[in-house]
Amino acid sequence: MTVTGTPISGPLGAQKITGNLLATQGYVVGIEISGSGARQSVALANLDGTILHHIRRPLDYVPDSETALGLVDSMLDEVTRPEALLDGRILRVGVAVGGLIDATRGVVRTLYHARGWDNFPLQDYFAERLDVPCIIDNNANAAALAEVQRGIGIGERVVLYVGLGRGIGGALLVNGKIYHGMTCTAGEIGHMFVKENGPQCSCGGFGHLEAIASAQAITDTMIRLSAEYPETGVAIRRVTDGVAEHITADQVFHLAAQGDRIAQHVVNEVETYLGIALANIVHLVNPSMIILGGSVTTASDLLVKPLQARLERLCLSAATQHLRVVQGSLGTEANLVGAVTLALQDL
Numbered sequence: 597m598t599v600t601g602t603p604i605s606g607p608l609g610a611q612k613i614t615g616n617l618l619a620t621q622g623y624v625v626g627i628e629i630s631g632s633g634a635r636q637s638v639a640l641a642n643l644d645g646t647i648l649h650h651i652r653r654p655l656d657y658v659p660d661s662e663t664a665l666g667l668v669d670s671m672l673d674e675v676t677r678p679e680a681l682l683d684g685r686i687l688r689v690g691v692a693v694g695g696l697i698d699a700t701r702g703v704v705r706t707l708y709h710a711r712g713w714d715n716f717p718l719q720d721y722f723a724e725r726l727d728v729p730c731i732i733d734n735n736a737n738a739a740a741l742a743e744v745q746r747g748i749g750i751g752e753r754v755v756l757y758v759g760l761g762r763g764i765g766g767a768l769l770v771n772g773k774i775y776h777g778m779t780c781t782a783g784e785i786g787h788m789f790v791k792e793n794g795p796q797c798s799c800g801g802f803g804h805l806e807a808i809a810s811a812q813a814i815t816d817t818m819i820r821l822s823a824e825y826p827e828t829g830v831a832i833r834r835v836t837d838g839v840a841e842h843i844t845a846d847q848v849f850h851l852a853a854q855g856d857r858i859a860q861h862v863v864n865e866v867e868t869y870l871g872i873a874l875a876n877i878v879h880l881v882n883p884s885m886i887i888l889g890g891s892v893t894t895a896s897d898l899l900v901k902p903l904q905a906r907l908e909r910l911c912l913s914a915a916t917q918h919l920r921v922v923q924g925s926l927g928t929e930a931n932l933v934g935a936v937t938l939a940l941q942d943l
Contacts, residue, residue: 620643621643621683621684622643622683622684622685622686622687623640623641623642623643623648623681623683623684623685623686623687624640624641624642624643624686624687624688624689624690624936624939624940625638625639625640625641625672625675625676625686625688625689625690625726625939626638626639626641626647626689626690626691626692626932626933626934626935626936626937626938626939627639627668627672627689627690627691627692627722627935628691628692628735628931628932628934628935629664629668629691629692629693629694630694630735630762630931631694631695631707631708631709631710631735631761631762631763632658632694632707632709632710632762633655633658633659633660633661633663633664633707633709633710633713634654634655634656634657634658634659634664634710635652635654635655636652636653636654636664636667636668636671637650637651637652637671637931637932637935638650638651638668638671638672638674638675639651639675639932639935639936640675640676640680641936641939641940642683643687643940645746645933645936645937645940647932647933647936648680649674649675649680650675650932651671651674651675652932653667653671655667658709658710658711659710660710660711660712661710661711661712661713661716662712664710665721669725672725672726676726686726686728687728687729688728688729688730688731688939688940689722689723689726689728689729689730689731689939690730690731690732690733690738690934690935690936690937690938690939690940690941691718691719691722691730691731691732691733691935691938692732692733692734692735692737692738692739692931692932692934692935692938693707693718693732693733693734693735694707694709694734694735694761694762694763694765694931695707695708695710695713695734696708696734696781696784697732697733697734697737697780698779698780699731699732699733699734699737699774699776699780700776700780701719702717702718702719702720702730702731702732703715703716703717703718703719704716704718704732708763708798708799709762709763709798718732719731719732731938731939731941732938733774733938734765734767734780734783735759735765735931735934736757736758736759736765736766736767736783736889737765737767737774737776737783737934738931738934738935738937738938739757739759739767739889739924739926739930739931739933739934740755740757740767740768740769740774740887740934741767741769741774741934741937741938741941742926742930742933742934742936742937743755743757743887743889743924743925743926743930744769744772745772745937746926746933746937747887747924747925747926747930747933748885748887748922748923748924748925749769749885749887752883752884752885753770753771753884754768754769754770754881754882754883754884754885755768755769755883755884755885755886755887756768756874756877756878756881756883756885756886756887757769757783757886757887757889757924758785758870758874758886758887758888758889758890759889759890759930760809760810760811760845760888760889760890760891760892760893761810761811761890761891761892762810762811762812762891763786763798763806763810763812764785764786764805764806764809764810764890765783765784765785765786765890766783766784766785766786767783768782768783768881768883785805785873785877786804786805786806786810787799787801787804787805787806788804788805788873788876789801789803789804790803790804790805790808790869790872790873791803791808791869794807794808795807795808795813805869805870805873808865808866808869808870809865809866809869809870809892810892811844811845811890811891811892814845814848814862814866814892815843815844815845815848817862817865818832818843818848818858818859818862819832819840819841819843821858821861821862822840822858825857825858827856828851828856828857828858828859831851831854831856831859832847832851835847835850835851844891844894845891845892845894845895846891846892846894846895848862848863849863849895849898849899850895850898852898853898863898866892866899867899867902867903867906868906870903871903871906871907871910872910874886874903874907875906875907875910875911878907878911878915878916878919879911879912879915882915883919884918884919884920885919885920885921885922886903886907886919886920886921886922887922887923887924888900888903888921888922888923888924889923889924889926889930891928893923893924896923900921900922900923903921904920904921907919907921
């Protein structure tokens with residue numbers, strides 16, 4: 597599907613530095629590749645950061661890297677056709693990837709939910725494909741940058757972003773800049789150890805936050821536990837039109853709010869261990885804002901308000917005095933807007 601003429605993001609300024617060129621006209625491309633490689637999006641944006649055309653073609657299976665990139669290439673051909681580039685040429689491409697990324701070298705270290713991506717030189721791939729400079733980063737870093745530059749985090753000096761989707765990603769931004777750490781693993785909060793003898797994570801470890809509080813973990817746990825509780829099984833089939841495997845994290849939260857005991861147990865586990873992880877981070881970096889993004893946060897106040905209250909109980913009062921826990925404002929487009937935002941950054 598191609599959407600034309602619908603601005604997804606606000607202005608970032610009329611001029612952007614692209615390599616050594618002070619650009620006053622032209623375009624950038626944003627690309628999103630999910631942690632499974634099954635969700636790809638491509639966008640064409642102007643130098644104000646307004647997305648002019650975007651295409652999303654998700655797959656219903658997990659592809660290898662060659663298949664995923666072939667689909668991205670076909671979408672690139674569509675959004676960069678000559679008639680779409682009346683005001684100049686493509687100046688840069690930004691790529692947001694749902695995996696472990698070495699942003700300094702432009703390499704995908706691994707995608708935990710896909711195959712064929714280990715040590716993949718993705719920055720070089722797209723730089724050669726479009727013959728322009730390319731910037732790649734983790735999708736949580738990209739989404740966080742977008743929220744701080746054009747979303748709910750504008751004006752905040754220290755921001756923690758938490759992406760709660762199929763996996764869990766995180767990002768720390770200080771003074772509007774992504775903090776990558778020495779080996780670009782800063783913000784990988786999904787792999788924080790939070791529970792002794794906990795469930796296995798996608799990375800192979802046990803007791804990690806992602807194995808408890810990600811969307812995949814929430815729905816898998818709900819389905820598994822419902823097998824022993826017929827009333828919960830009935831409730832799940834009711835909200836999923838009889839297909840229990842289609843239940844979403846948002847539906848689990850709403851079932852908990854309606855009084856289902858198993859859903860309440862699952863949600864309490866999420867809030868408990870997510871609260872522990874965030875409380876530790878709050879004491880370490882003292883952010884003014886925690887932005888929750890990703891599919892789990894469609895539950896909105898069913899997660900945001902309880903987390904705010906839990907952090908106020910767990911943390912020193914001085915650490916939460918000015919802390920706000922909020923839902924991201926860019927919704928499902930955060931990663932793609934983040935990719936465009938990466939492309940508009942000065943080299």
